[in-house]
Amino acid sequence: MTRHLPAWALAAATSAAALMPASLHAAEIEWLQWFAAENTGGFYEELVADFEAQHPDITVKLVTQPFGKVRESIVTDNAIGVGSDVLGLNMPWTTEFLEIGILEPLDDYLARDDNSFETDQLVEAPLGKIDGKTWMVPLNAFPFVMHVNMGLVEQAGFDAPPSSWDALAEQAAAISALGDGTSGLGMPFSSQPPSNGPILTFLPLLYANGGRIMDGTTPDFDNPKVVETLEFLQQLEQSGALAPGAASRTGGVDLEEFIAGRTGFLISPGVHSSSITSRNPELDYTLVRVPSNGAEAYRVHGWEIGISADSDNKEAAWTFVDYLLSPEVNARVAKASNALPGNLAALDTVRADADATLVKQMDILSGDTPVEEMRQSPKAAASWSLMTEELQSMLRGDQTPAEAASAVQARWMDLIQ
């Protein structure tokens, strides 16, 4: 057919296509994330389809990577020039990405009047400014809690889960003493990524002790609260309260052993409750606030989203981010991941048909202070590797808690300089 068309008609058609307003072309954006790998029920595919139905001028390509490879993928894709438009982010990656210039500042977008959400309703931790700008927004939030195997707690002679460090030490040691392969508490200090041991277990205990590892944007690891928390870990180890093999234990193994009923307590994100209850319905299970040593603060983690600085479709990317943060959609995302919503305006919707463990998380944590330090930590990912190494060494008895704290501080400062 084409060869019979006059040349002028082809030229006119081509020119007309080229001159069409950009808005009439469908913008294609990519969303790189690992969330769809965590939720295999097709939820995110449906979410994208719903967005495209509402925005026929934008198509979204869902790019899913395993969690352990997302950070490298974002860096590599950016270096080669094939980076995605919307990025799933983990707060500890922030400073590294800012050094490379991967992220687009979101302040101008957040200041718009026509957004479907109120900025002051978003979970605060990811919004804190670095270099005077906001770089990410929260899709959802996972408060850290302590999961409890009530069956083992009762077998060890206790009626209620521990709420203080002293009670935790006593109950964990008593559960380990039950024998038969049971342990009080797991400490996943494996160096194998994505184990993230210290940030999974050590930081929640430190925050419940009123401590921090940062002084603003400077590492401050050798302060008395950190040393006190390390001493508590050492005490747990020496009393036999910790599960054996902390140095080779990953977060995944820690979770699996809890699900199998082999450990009494598991400190991890509240989101694990759905895995625990669905995979071992027989477990006599509850969850509580991480036992406190005087402070009511919890480590908050979550799935964040940002926009690539190199994106050619930033407007379309923001339209998609805005859609994800709208209360109705954000509530759906929170329910699908069994987490708290990133937009707190969605809280009531989530609570309306949340399961008992999610409601409990909301109740436990409604009055406590959320803490997240890794977002503004320099060389965050590398820093927890060296924390892992020094904590392993401390638990082996090769150094004291004070020496471990000093070693982490010195190595972290070296790393930055």
Added chain:
Amino acid sequence: MTDAAAPRHVVDEERQRRWRQAAIYAALALVTFVMVFPVLWMISVSLKPTTETFSLPPRLLPDDLHWGGYAKVLTDPKFRTFLLNSYLVGLAVTGLSLVIGTLAAFGFSRYRFFGDRVAKLFVITTQMVPTITLLIPYFGVIVFLGLYDTLWGLVLTYLTFSLPYAIIMMNGYLDTIPKDFDEAATIDGCTPLGVLVRVLLPVALPGIISTAVYTFLLAWNEFLFALALTRSMDMRTVPVGISMMVGEFGLKWDEMMAFSVIGSLPVLILFMLVQRFVVSGLAAGGVKG
């Protein structure tokens, strides 16, 4: 009676021979156990509910067979796509490696030309570069060629790894075939390509099969480049699909092991069918006749 009748040194030698044989069998059994146990454990975990995966003491046989992992993997179209992609890439890499590798090996084996030794040395040295160092350059080339996130991108990349091996292997094998065969066929009117196809290839069948198995295994098992050079679920292969099951907050042990078993089956079956050829092909390719 026999022992009493036999001279003492003969009895001693017989005893020593039996002891040696027993020691060899014990060593072989130990090595086999070390090799096979992970596979047995993989099958065992694929048939256990999660609560039993970490039970103590560990048990190889589950109380009740749990087929949930297999059901999930076999009913999810995503996993079927991963399998199909692995087959397509594996077969394409194998076919192209054999055709190109055999022609190149034929040239190296049967002809002397300017720079042939240097070219052969170059082929060998390409195998000495750690593949991880090639990731970023390959990434750039594949993007430049417009093959990023395509199966052809993977095929092209894997060819660069499999071809040197295919050339070296086939060259070694063709060298073991006397040149008298070529001369006889040429006298009978065969062209050089005819000599290769009609005379040498039928004789070199074990070498071809072992090369094919190696290249297929390479493409089937490769993870790093498959992860880096694809981004759509439609383009993922089996190893990447398995890695997707390692989540931020835990592992789906039964599904991961079920998919690993399913992913290993084609390779196992293939190897069992052709192992006779592979062993003879590898042995013959390793010597120059």
